[in-house]
Amino acid sequence: MAVTVRFAGSGDSFGSGGRFQTCIVVDGPRSRVALDFGASSLVALARQGIEPNSLDAILLTHLHGDHCAGVPFLLLDAMLGSKRARPLVVAGPRDLERRLGEIREALFPGSRIMTPKFPLRWLELAPGQPHEVLDLVVTAQPARHTPETNPTALRVEVGGKVVAYTGDTEWTDDVAKTARGADLLIAECYFYAKPVPWHLNYPAIAAHAHEVGARRIVLTHMSAEMLAHADDVPEECAHDGLVVTL
Ligand SMILES: [Zn+2]
Numbered sequence: 001m002a003v004t005v006r007f008a009g010s011g012d013s014f015g016s017g018g019r020f021q022t023c024i025v026v027d028g029p030r031s032r033v034a035l036d037f038g039a040s041s042l043v044a045l046a047r048q049g050i051e052p053n054s055l056d057a058i059l060l061t062h063l064h065g066d067h068c069a070g071v072p073f074l075l076l077d078a079m080l081g082s083k084r085a086r087p088l089v090v091a092g093p094r095d096l097e098r099r100l101g102e103i104r105e106a107l108f109p110g111s112r113i114m115t116p117k118f119p120l121r122w123l124e125l126a127p128g129q130p131h132e133v134l135d136l137v138v139t140a141q142p143a144r145h146t147p148e149t150n151p152t153a154l155r156v157e158v159g160g161k162v163v164a165y166t167g168d169t170e171w172t173d174d175v176a177k178t179a180r181g182a183d184l185l186i187a188e189c190y191f192y193a194k195p196v197p198w199h200l201n202y203p204a205i206a207a208h209a210h211e212v213g214a215r216r217i218v219l220t221h222m223s224a225e226m227l228a229h230a231d232d233v234p235e236e237c238a239h240d241g242l243v244v245t246l
C-alpha cells in the first residue's frame, strides 16, 4: 500500500501567500499522523476534508506556535466538541507535555482542569534514538533553530518508506543524517536569497539538499519573498492541498 503525504498547511508563521501554518498529514498502511500542527491546523484539516479525530498521532519538530499551537485546539475539540474516543499519541521534543500544557492554559484559560476521556499519550523523542510510534519508527535529530523551542528534525519510517522533514533549522550534519536516502525530503525554504539565522534559505537547499540522495524533495514554509521565486527554482514547492504519493 502506498504512503501518501498531504500538505494541509504549507505556510510560514505569518500567513504568507494565504497559506496555513505547517500541518503535513502522512497516511501509512495502518495509521494517520500529522507532522507538526500549527495554530491554524484545525482549519487546514477542515479545508482538506480531514476529520481531526482520524489522526492517530501528531509528531512535533519544535515548540514554535506555527508548528505546535494547534494541539490545544485539537485537544479541546476532542474533549468538548467531537467527544473523541480514539487514542492519540502526541510525540515531540523534550518537555513537550509541560510546555504544551502552558500553551493550552494561555490559549484557553481554565482548561487545565479538563482531562481527556480518550487515551492520550505524550512521548518525548530523545534525539538520535529510534522510537516506535504505532507502526512508525521515528528518529529525531537536533536542529539548529531557536534553542528555547527544543528544535529537532524528524525521520519517519512508515510502510517501507522514509519521510524526512527538516522542521525549522539551518543545514547541519544532523539534518543531512535525517534526510539521507529518504523517499521524500520535506525541507523548509524560508527565503530565496535573504540570509536568515536558524532557518534554511534557497542557497542552502541548492548547496546541500541534493547531496543526501533523497528521491524527491519538496520545499515548504516559504515566506512571501521565497514564494515570489517559487517558479524560478527546479525543486518542487508545496502548496496547501498538495498530495505526494510514495
Ligand atoms: Zn520555528
Ligand SMILES: [Zn+2]
Binding pocket: 012, 013, 064, 066, 067, 168, 221
Ligand atoms: Zn516555522
